[in-house]
Amino acid sequence: MNRLTTSWGTHPLTRHPEDPRDPLRAWDAADEYLLNHLAEAGTDLSGTVAVLGDRWGALTTALHAARAGDLVQISDSYLGREATRANLARAGAAPGAVRLLTTQDPPPDRIDVLLVRVPKSLALLEDQLHRLAPAVHPGTVVAGTGMVKEIHTSTLRLFERILGPTRTSLAVKKARLIHTAPDPAAAPGPNPWPYRYDLPGDTPARVLAGRTVTNHAGVFCADRLDIGTRFLLGHLPRGLGAARVADLGCGNGVVGLAVALAEPDAELLFTDESYQAVASAEANFRAHLGAGRPARFTVGDGLADVPESSLDLVLNNPPFHSHQATTDRTARRMFADARRALSPGGELWVVGNRHLGYHATLRRIFGNSELVASDPKFVVLRAVRR
DSSP states (O other), X not given: OEEEEETTEEEEEOOSSOOTTOOOXXXXXXHHHHHHHHHHXXXXXXXXXXXXXXXXXXXXXXXXXXXXXXXXXEESBHHHHHHHHHHHHHTTOOTTSSEEEETTSOOOSOEEEEEEEOOSOHHHHHHHHHHHGGGEEEEEEEEEEEEGGXXXXXXXXXXHHHTSOEXXXXXXXXXXXXXXXXXXXXXXXXXXXXXXXXXXXXXXXXGGTTOEEEEOTTSTTTTSOOHHHHHHHTTOOOOOTTOEEEEETOTTOHHHHHHHHHOTTOEEEEEESBHHHHHHHHHHHHHHHTTTSOEEEEESSTTTTSOTTOEEEEEEOOOOEETTEEOSHHHHHHHHHHHHHEEEEEEEEEEEEGGGOHHHHHHHHXXXXXXXXXXXXXXXEEEEOO
């Protein structure tokens, strides 16, 4: 277990789910830079301190040790929130000592210190700064942090346009800080999120052609149909009857929506670790199928909480990044969870880039893998639980 040392103590931190074989730490130089700055500047932490985008709870855990006043974490990640809970408990924090909010929850009414871990998604940053701006006042300390490769001119422009004059620091260990002076006269305009667009008429799943979809900020490919998803939509299984189907890592839910529209008796489960994604999937499902069609929408750790042998079909377009790190760990866990959750004879259908080698991973986990379709960039693979 790795330990983060700050001015307020040393904190053992892990990601979620905990895996002693995982080489990735639960913090990086950007987190250290921001915490060191707060301590060296003697920042007053006695008021409401809001931490946006804390990836695995490193900032929140250290600030709890610093005896920050009303400490609030705002996160889009279920895995990040669970890591925060575990890291806080390990640090001796009482349950409820820190308010853990999602990006879908109402933000605090007043924020005295706003700390932002710059997310990979500029859209999510834009949406959340818009949502938090009314709580910021002229005396609010606003500081962001990220690795140099994560902070661009467009990042700084968002802070400046929505909150006020913004500058950046020198780089330390390839990390930078963002400093913003809140301006009550700032006029950022309306929040453009959630974003809505019409699916193209040539969408491979004809039941989706021309339909309007809603995307909350931060959802992958929020302004267009992802090309991998598009390829999968052209090769979905048919004749499912009353099958129990999971859209695993559902994003905005268009894959599960296509199944639901084409298969009126199918039972759908939409699951993702992103609160923004599941909110998008539910909005799209209800917009096109109404309140009467039953379906489940779950924010969680993939299919970890789904009963064994409770599904007939799992559809999956797995991510191969964890923030900035490239890894197949998430995909491997998704495949293993799918095998456990599928009934004998149940199938996992996966779309992925050809170079990722998912066929080999599926063979190790399921004992089989069949190529359903391919093009120069993508493959659709099928694995069956024996």
